[in-house]
């Protein structure tokens with residue numbers, strides 16, 4: 239997979255050189271290119287923002303540098319099948335979910351446009367639709383100062399799903415949200431730590447009972463912390479009787 243990221247703070251994406259994503263890049267699984275939006279400006283001050291039409295606080299990102307940057311990104315993959323996906327992090331985007339991460343992991347080429355200030359001139363999003371499958375995406379219902387943090391999270395969530403990135407693919411199967419529920423608690427040695435014991439069932443060697451206990455813990459945790467997920471889960475999968483007794 240090729241990933242292009244455009245930002246006025248390219249150094250913000252440096253953590254993608256570390257750990258599993260960094261290794262995926264060294265192994266050639268992930269081909270990541272980070273572009274400085276200011277390198278696509280033409281004025282002496284390398285201007286990327288201006289005041290908003292209609293008034294209001296803050297500044298808006300100018301359209302022309304973005305069109306130059308995104309044209310360069312689209313041309314980098316010319317000749318490949320279909321339009322690349324352009325993810326535009328935004329508080330007004332569709333919610334980023336594990337399901338969306340899986341969907342994006344199936345793409346050949348992902349591009350990310352990291353806005354700053356009060357956002358990117360809306361005409362860029364409209365224009366980009368001629369060259370990309372444009373997806374405004376939100377990391378969550380809170381406000382960040384720009385798109386870079388969201389891109390770090392999304393690239394990690396997508397990258398770890400690519401074959402060969404995570405050592406044991408089994409660990410991708412039983413994780414939070416993979417089956418619509420939160421994950422069960424995990425424990426390791428020592429069996430007793432500061433007078434706290436590991437749940438005895440986990441030491442029993444009875445794999446059927448362990449699986450049952452873990453499933454129950456998933457429902458208990460989800461019911462306590464994310465009842466909203468249970469509504470979705472029940473609507474789609476299990477009769478009420480299979481929920482917590």
Ligand SMILES: CN1CCN(Cc2ccc(Cn3ccc4ccc(-c5n[nH]c(N)c5C#N)cc43)cc2)CC1
Nearest residue numbers: 327328353354376377378380381382383384385388
């Ligand atoms: C007229 N006013 C009406 C209020 N808006 C609100 C607003 C819009 C942007 C920003 C800062 N910002 C700039 C680019 C950018 C990208 C992503 C995110 C982001 N925040 N939270 C997420 N989950 C995000 C993600 N993913 C924030 C961003 C701040 C405040 C401004 C215009």
